[in-house]
Amino acid sequence: MSTAMTTMDSPTTETPVFSVSGLWKVFGPKPERIPADQELSALDPAGLRARTGCTAAVRDVSFDVRKGEVFVVMGLSGSGKSTLVRCLTRLIEPTAGTIAIDGEDVRAMDKSRLRELRRHRAAMVFQHFGLLPHRTVLDNVAYGLEIQGVGKAERRERAAEVVAKVGLEGMEHRRPAQLSGGQRQRVGLARALAVDPEVLLFDEPFSALDPLIRRDMQDEVARLHREEGRTMVFITHDLTEALRLGDRIALMRDGRVVQLGTPEEIVGSPADDYVREFVREVPREQVMTVRTAMKPGDCGGPDHPGALAPDAVVVDAIKxxxxxxxxxxxxxxxxxVGMVDHERLLGVVAGVTTPAAAPDAAVGAGSRAAGAAPVPQKAAPDKRRQATPPSPRTSPEGPRTSPEAV
Incomplete structure (x- = not known):
């Protein structure tokens, strides 16, 4: 039976892997004046550009990334999502705000500490692979370990283990030109895993791949997360990908987070017309769960053979x-804990049943989810993750605000 992830209700004092508060990234002359000026910071993108010559790629963004979750940042071109993920490790220097990893201030790190962060604690997987064409698969995967100073025998042994883990066993001595696009992306993923980072940062890694290969790579990421429980921050413009992979999704527009919540919260309780239009064509029965549709109470029976789990998706419950x-x-x-019938299930499909808001759903720019909570291990990719994104005809995409705001 397919299951869907749910938001945990009980808060915990566990320090988030990443904690971001009031983050700004402004491109243009004297960028620091924008976050500090209430009037300028309130301008829309066109107004800000006309008045100051600046573009705010990230605007007053706040969120926590919990240990062991897949946190997806989703938005259309120009929303600021890729700028945001690069700010997390200061590949792009933020203009204002705070970023912490395991409670340590990233913006206060000196060059040495920052190198340590990028080499050991947070590894990035890019869209365009970044493989060295003259090196074999094994040596490409071992490259990060080489930079760390790990001996040749040890790094090649560790690289071979990771190559097998991502399904490339037998291809260790091929060069990138001898691989397909999906295989090259697996090499990039293996290179990031080889250094055993605390968190993996994915910047639209599969967007250049063919649909079937992209689906395979999404399944690979889900499998690795299920087996290792590694924290992941995943950037995408693909709603289907976000719904398949994300424990929580931050939906961005014009540099702001317009809604932050679980896939079920995003689809079931859109924060505004923009989000509502974004998810309008998503098959609700593949995302919404029985918990949303059930009538609380006891069936009165002594046992419950064949009972549904609260986290079963509606499409399974209908069957x-x-x-x-x-x-x-x-x-x-x-x-x-409740009963469910055809009427209530079809109400969810039709969108006439409003799910209860979970405590950590956060809406609006600069909003933050409630205290970090433990994240359960994700089930294998299931029917809930097959949602269809909005067609280009109904897409809310607006004009790109700036070359930098990607």
Whole structure:
């Protein structure tokens, strides 16, 4: 049975892997004046550019990335998502705001400490691979370890292990030109994994791949996360990809986060018309869960064979109710917590049932999710993750604001 991730309700004092607060990145003359000036910071992109010559690629963004989750930053071209992920390790210097990794101030790091962060703690996987054409697969994967000063025998041994992990065993001695696009992307992923980073940063890594290969790579990322539980920050413009991979999604527009929540929260409770239009063509039954549709209460039976889990997706629940011909029990830890019938399930599909807002759903620019909570391990990619993105005809994409705001 397919399951969907849900938001954990109980807060914890565990330090987030990344904590971002009031982050700005402004391109143009005297950029530091923009965040400090209430009037200038309130201008829309066109007004700000006309008045100051500046472009705010990231505007007052705040969020926490929890240990072990896949945190997706999603937006159309020009939304600021790629600028944002580069600010996390100061590949692009922020203009204002705070960034912390495990509680340590990233903006206060000197050059030596920053190199250590990039080499050991946060590895990046780029869209265009960045492989060295004269090196073999094995030596490309071992390159990060070589930079760290790891001995040749040890780094080649570790590289071989990771090459096998990403499904390239037997190709260790090929060069990038001898590989397909998907295989080259696997080499890039293996290179990032080889240094055993605490967090993986993905900047639209699969957008240049063919659809079937892209799907395979998404499955590969989901598998690695399921097996290792490694924290991931994933940048994408693809709504389908965001819904398949993300535990939580930050949806950006014009440098701001317009909504932050689980896939179910984004689809079920869009924050505004922009988000609503974005998710309008998503099949709700593949994202929304039984918890949204059920009527709380006890079925009264002594046991609950064949009961639905609260996190089962609605499309599976519809089949179950159709098969048994009666309302189905929803059970958690052996206890009935509610009932669900055709009427309530179809109400969710039609969008007439409003799901309860989870405590950590955050809406609006600069908003932050509530205290970090433990993230359960993600199930294998399932029907919930097959949602269809909006067609170009209905896409809310506006004009690109700046070459830098990507």
């Amino acid at each position: 179950t109710v159709a098969d048994i011909g009666t309302p189905a029990c929803v059970a958690e830890k052996g206890k009935c």
